[in-house]
Amino acid sequence: MTSTDTAATVVSGIQPSGTLHIGNYFGALRQHLRLHTQQEAFYFIVNYHALTTVRDAEALERYSLDVALDYLALGFNPDEAALFLQSDVPAVTELAWILLCLTPVSHLEKGVSYKDKVAQGIPANAGLLTYPILQAADILIYRKEGAGLLVPVGKDQKQHIEMTRDVAARFNQAFCPEEEPLFPLPEPLILDDVAVVPGVDGRKMSKSYGNTIEIFDEGKRLKKTVMGIITDSTPLEEPKDPEADNVFALIKLFADDAKREEIAAAYRAGGYGYGHAKKELLGLITDYFAEARERRKNLAERPDFVRDVLRDGAARANARTNEVMAAVRERVGLVTLKNSYAQLSRRHQMLQRAHSILKRRSGQLFQELEKRKSPGVIYQTPTDVTGISRIGIQKKSIPISKLSPIRKDSYINKGRQSKIIGLKRNRPYTSALNERRAKNKEDS
Numbered sequence: 001m002t003s004t005d006t007a008a009t010v011v012s013g014i015q016p017s018g019t020l021h022i023g024n025y026f027g028a029l030r031q032h033l034r035l036h037t038q039q040e041a042f043y044f045i046v047n048y049h050a051l052t053t054v055r056d057a058e059a060l061e062r063y064s065l066d067v068a069l070d071y072l073a074l075g076f077n078p079d080e081a082a083l084f085l086q087s088d089v090p091a092v093t094e095l096a097w098i099l100l101c102l103t104p105v106s107h108l109e110k111g112v113s114y115k116d117k118v119a120q121g122i123p124a125n126a127g128l129l130t131y132p133i134l135q136a137a138d139i140l141i142y143r144k145e146g147a148g149l150l151v152p153v154g155k156d157q158k159q160h161i162e163m164t165r166d167v168a169a170r171f172n173q174a175f176c177p178e179e180e181p182l183f184p185l186p187e188p189l190i191l192d193d194v195a196v197v198p199g200v201d202g203r204k205m206s207k208s209y210g211n212t213i214e215i216f217d218e219g220k221r222l223k224k225t226v227m228g229i230i231t232d233s234t235p236l237e238e239p240k241d242p243e244a245d246n247v248f249a250l251i252k253l254f255a256d257d258a259k260r261e262e263i264a265a266a267y268r269a270g271g272y273g274y275g276h277a278k279k280e281l282l283g284l285i286t287d288y289f290a291e292a293r294e295r296r297k298n299l300a301e302r303p304d305f306v307r308d309v310l311r312d313g314a315a316r317a318n319a320r321t322n323e324v325m326a327a328v329r330e331r332v333g334l335v336t337l338k339n340s341y342a343q344l345s346r347r348h349q350m351l352q353r354a355h356s357i358l359k360r361r362s363g364q365l366f367q368e369l370e371k372r373k374s375p376g377v378i379y380q381t382p383t384d385v386t387g388i389s390r391i392g393i394q395k396k397s398i399p400i401s402k403l404s405p406i407r408k409d410s411y412i413n414k415g416r417q418s419k420i421i422g423l424k425r426n427r428p429y430t431s432a433l434n435e436r437r438a439k440n441k442e443d444s
């Protein structure tokens with residue numbers, strides 16, 4: 001399977017254990033953004049995973065919403081794919097438990113990322129050890145009949161995807177007839193040229209190592225970080241090998257071919273110091289994210305919109321995971337009773353999704369109404385028996401006779417009383433309303 005396998009569902013997660021950095025961007029996010037408009041995609045902010053290291057509730061919440069802001073600012077379109085918080089899809093932890101019961105402890109202990117983190121002084125809690133299986137659940141739970149699973153990640157995740165394939169095969173073998181495996185074996189999508197982006201200290205750039213260059217950093221802070229990149233001590237006038245230098249490894253990510261060649265030639269010629277290269281890199285980073293930086297500032301003023309996107313994404317994800325979990329439960333022999341908690345929560349999620357679609361749609365209608373020259377009204381019908389209500393825009397002004405006598409903010413629409421949630425009046429309408437108000441005042 002390759003990135004051209006358009007039938008595959010794209011699945012990927014990112015930890016809110018700190019602020020996103022350019023390793024995350026080039027290793028994963030850029031591929032996420034490219035793919036999400038081309039094929040079905042689920043992207044999640046893995047806050048359960050972040051709990052393996054983060055011990056500050058306020059920070060975890062802030063980082064989680066920040067990741068969503070970053071995605072939107074960098075071009076994620078919520079109409080095209082789902083972006084959500086992992087903790088809003090509780091079925092993932094249920095599947096993780098089932099998969100853990102199929103995983104030998106010795107496999108987990110061989111985890112490179114686990115061993116690396118412990119070597120860096122991160123406490124070896126059981127969450128850190130079992131992390132790859134929660135990740136496997138995160139991926140496998142979005143399986144769809146007849147589709148593969150494609151996981152765009154950096155090279156550090158290669159072993160985890162192998163563990164996911166392994167546990168998927170174990171599940172199929174233990175619980176499915178040979179010709180009817182439930183889970184496909186996911187394929188990683190790892191781009192060689194951005195497989196491991198180095199941090200300012202030369203190790204893999206990672207939130208866990210405190211060696212990052214943040215995507216949305218700017219000004220003095222960004223300058224301080226870039227100027228702090230560790231290099232060797234070759235004197236300015238001497239020739240240097242660009243391929244052996246950390247700063248050049250980062251320049252390569254941002255510069256076009258001509259610029260890259262020009263800088264590489266300057267390294268080789270001598271008389272070009274690391275300070276020059278760092279200044280070049282600073283300019284490249286600043287320009288590369290300039291537009292996204294502006295968009296992020298605007299989005300930061302609309303926290304409700306960001307929360308709505310996450311809510312809507314979670315509803316889409318839950319619709320899929322509930323379906324998959326029903327199949328998993330059946331295969332492994334977990335009894336699901338009618339009207340049990342799992343079934344009721346499915347209905348609750350459906351209503352939540354309807355609510356968030358309504359909220360988004362009303363935002364669009366408000367903008368539409370604002371632009372109109374003529375008057376109009378946005379109305380919302382009462383909820384029907386299934387708990388769903390509709391929203392629409394009526395193009396003409398409403399005759400006073402249609403205004404409900406009970407509430408000034410409601411009117412009769414096709415024989416039903418609807419709530420007015422937005423109004424653009426014309427002058428006669430406004431003056432008629434004012435007259436009526438004045439008369440009411442006199443009468444009272």
Ligand code: ADP
Nearest residue numbers: 015023024027028153154195196197205206207
């Ligand atoms: P971090 O190590 O910073 O906590 P995550 O574990 O949240 O990063 O990884 C999110 C995605 O970003 C993963 O797909 C991972 O492979 C990718 N990624 C993280 N760091 C790098 C890096 N330095 N180079 C390339 N890709 C990376």
